[in-house]
Amino acid sequence: MIWTRATRIRILGRMNVHTYDTKDIIYALATAWGTAPIAVIRISGQGCVEALKPLFSRPEALGASASHTVLHGDLIDPKYKNPIDEVLVTVFRDGRGYTGEESVEISCHGSIPGIESIFAQLKDVGMRPASPGEFTFRAFMHGRMDLTRAEAVMEIVSSQSRLSHSLALGRLEGNLFSLIEEIKQQVLQVVSMVELQLDYAEDEIADDVAFPFEALEEAKRRIDALLSTYEMGKLYGEGARVVLAGATNAGKSTLFNLLLREERSIVSEVHGTTRDFIESKTVLDGIPVRLYDTAGLRESSDAIEMEGIRRTRKLLSEADLILLMLDGTEHDDTSVSQYRHLLEDPRCILVWNKTDLTTKPPAKGSYPLSAKRGEGFATLRDEMVRRLTKETDRPDGQALVIESSRQRDELKHASDALVRAVALAREELPMDIVAVELAEALHALGSLTGEVASDDILERIFSRFCVGK
Ligand SMILES: Nc1nc2c(ncn2[C@@H]2O[C@H](COP(=O)(O)OP(=O)(O)OP(=O)(O)O)[C@@H](O)[C@H]2O)c(=O)[nH]1
Ligand SMILES: [Mg+2]
Incomplete structure (x- = not known):
């Protein structure tokens, strides 16, 4: 085998992407638009508790409240001091709650005109309406969840059957994330071995250092097994059209x-x-x-x-x-x-x-x-x-199944790169060439979980969310 000193593989760190501005205080209705006994308005962003104080009948209590406490009171129009609605306010302090930011959930009556007047007041104190998926985006940006979990959130909300719901729940609990992490570690071990070889001059390394084909092939098998669940996941997730x-x-x-x-x-x-x-x-x-x-x-x-x-x-x-x-x-x-x-x-x-x-x-x-x-x-x-x-088995509720085309694309990308890495290594080509393919596989796996994520990817994921999620 020919070893050459060459560019090292650099695993990209998380890029700083700001599709949405995370500095604003955002609000949205988390429940469905419509008449209902209760509606929940979600508010998130640094300083949101302080901003809400002038609108709440018990400003001191609100200001002093600990995380995860619920306060009963009235929302009021600060100009005329008249009550707008009787509400429960749940406080989540910085670093807690869904977004990982200071946030508040207002449980109010589910009347559309009532919700509209609350929104008008929130706007008046400097908050802005949230964009689709913005709460989950913030949760992702603050490291509260990786991309596989963020996608699972949406898949749960849109699931159409109990089975697809339970499959998505498994992904939200991090089953997919853990598997991808394990595969990544497997590839990383090969990468560090390759890097080590690249660090030494040709003469320092004996020819008989075995390339770990088995580890790469095993990683590829695991990726392919996951890939093969896509059609099934899509069927149970998105469903099918049947025409009479x-x-x-x-x-x-x-x-x-x-x-x-x-x-x-x-x-x-x-x-x-x-x-x-x-x-x-x-x-x-x-x-x-x-x-x-x-x-x-x-x-x-x-x-x-x-x-x-x-x-x-x-x-x-x-x-x-x-x-x-x-x-x-x-x-x-x-x-x-x-x-x-x-x-x-x-x-x-x-x-x-x-x-x-x-x-x-x-x-x-x-x-x-x-x-x-x-x-x-x-x-x-x-x-x-x-x-x-198509004669595939019906998954049980615990199975790990993917249903996102984005995840399928990244897995395919990783699998193809591993195939190329193995082929190049078998041809005994220089290790730095093999290393490029390994880096590509790692990059694809990193994109899957969001460890590396471009604006495009984030946009593709979060734009499909509904407002309030
Ligand atoms: N005996 C019997 N009658 C049936 C059966 N299936 C449907 N029918 C009758 O056949 C007639 C037509 O049924 P539809 O279900 O309206 O048929 P369709 O294919 O929707 O008809 P179009 O809407 O006109 O295209 C009705 O009077 C039904 O009750 C069956 O299995 N046995
Ligand atoms: Mg008919």
């Missing part, structure tokens, strides 16, 4: 209602009952599903119906799964071929409906169903889940 399509009167709306367990769509014996598509959410075995009932496909001269059919085709192009429904009393193996373009689509399941009305054998490969009686429904449902999960 087929000829008019085939029973699409009947099946739609059966899947939703409610009478959502109008069912009638009239052909062309459903003219526009109907969308509804449901959960299939932990998978959040957006289900679409569509206008039946047929030749029509009716402009509205044609528009409905055009929309059906658009939905079909975006679907993850298509249930092509045919009326079994009207079809046989040959007539089915008119739907060839759909049947050849790997996303398509052929549903052979109204089996209660006919003794004809169902078409080859189809799923016989009586949507009216529910016969065959369980088998069809299982097949839908099987197709959606």
Whole structure:
């Protein structure tokens, strides 16, 4: 092996990024906009307790309050001294609480006009409305959480099923962070060995110093194992689009209602009952599903119906799964071929409906169903889940699964760099060249947790948050 003295690998420290100004005092409604018994307004920033004092009926008590105490009192309009709302104020002193800054949470009544007048007062004392994700951004900037946890916060808030909620909760608890740290340590050990070699002149190192291929390959295996969970994580996190399509009167709306367990769509014996598509959410075995009932496909001269059919085709192009429904009393193996373009689509399941009305054998490969009686429904449902999960196992709530495309990209980046590092080392190329690839892998892993983070990355993450989080 040829050892040369060369540039050392430098692991970048956290860059100072200020997408948002962290000096201001910010406020936002942490609960949903709307009428509710209680609403919570979050305030964060140095000096926020002092700034709130003129608006609170018990300014001295507020000023003297310890961290994590709750005060009962009125918010008042300082100009006219009239109460705006009766509230509970929770105080978090510097270094505590969600953002790691001095912060306050006001629990007030959930009335929109009431909240608006509180906001007006907060603005008057020099606070400003928070941008999306700004509280979590501050928590990240103050080292309260790394990026995998920050993303988990958003994934929890937006989770659509209990399973995706519990998977995201695992990431919030730091499971993903710990695994990435372990892999990073593994790569770092190789890096320090390489650095050591680079520090010595060629003659000081014996040729027989073994390059730790096994350690790098092991790190790559662990990264790849995590990468392979992405499709599953995305499915359970974001969910899938399932479109019911087929000829008019085939029973699409009947099946739609059966899947939703409610009478959502109008069912009638009239052909062309459903003219526009109907969308509804449901959960299939932990998978959040957006289900679409569509206008039946047929030749029509009716402009509205044609528009409905055009929309059906658009939905079909975006679907993850298509249930092509045919009326079994009207079809046989040959007539089915008119739907060839759909049947050849790997996303398509052929549903052979109204089996209660006919003794004809169902078409080859189809799923016989009586949507009216529910016969065959369980088998069809299982097949839908099987197709959606592409035979991957359903994760248990404790599994470590990623669902962020950003995390997938960084892992892929790290994995590719490790592959190159191993290949270069096998070719016995100079260690400083190998070192560059190792640095790249470390950089990608560091970006994943936010140890190194550019404005772009932070923007990509926090801009997707809602205001108040
Ligand atoms: N016997 C029997 N009737 C069914 C079955 N499924 C649906 N039907 C009836 O078939 C008719 C059409 O059902 P829909 O669910 O409205 O059919 P669709 O495909 O939504 O029809 P369009 O909206 O017009 O495209 C209704 O009278 C249903 O009650 C079934 O499995 N067996
Ligand atoms: Mg219908």
